[in-house]
Amino acid sequence: MKAYTLKRRKNTEEYHLFEGDFSQELCTSKKESICKKMDKSESLGNTFMCYTEDKARKRIAEIGRSVCGVCTSHLYTTF
Numbered sequence: 001m002k003a004y005t006l007k008r009r010k011n012t013e014e015y016h017l018f019e020g021d022f023s024q025e026l027c028t029s030k031k032e033s034i035c036k037k038m039d040k041s042e043s044l045g046n047t048f049m050c051y052t053e054d055k056a057r058k059r060i061a062e063i064g065r066s067v068c069g070v071c072t073s074h075l076y077t078t079f
């Protein structure tokens, strides 16, 4: 199961999604966002972390359009 972390980007104030894996109660997240437009070092902080896909979808729907479209659409794609 994948773990999702949403981070807010400096300057643009746009949110991007980072994918990772669950490990015990915590999770990992990649260095780059799903859309590859944001690096971890550009983060203002985590909006949420270690969410499941379903939970992440709901939360992103609440936040609305400040979340990056590329990152959001990834959650609706089944591999």
Ligand SMILES: [Zn+2]
Residues within 6 Å of the ligand: 015, 016, 017, 033, 034, 035, 036, 037, 038, 068, 069, 070, 071
């Ligand atoms: Zn993005």
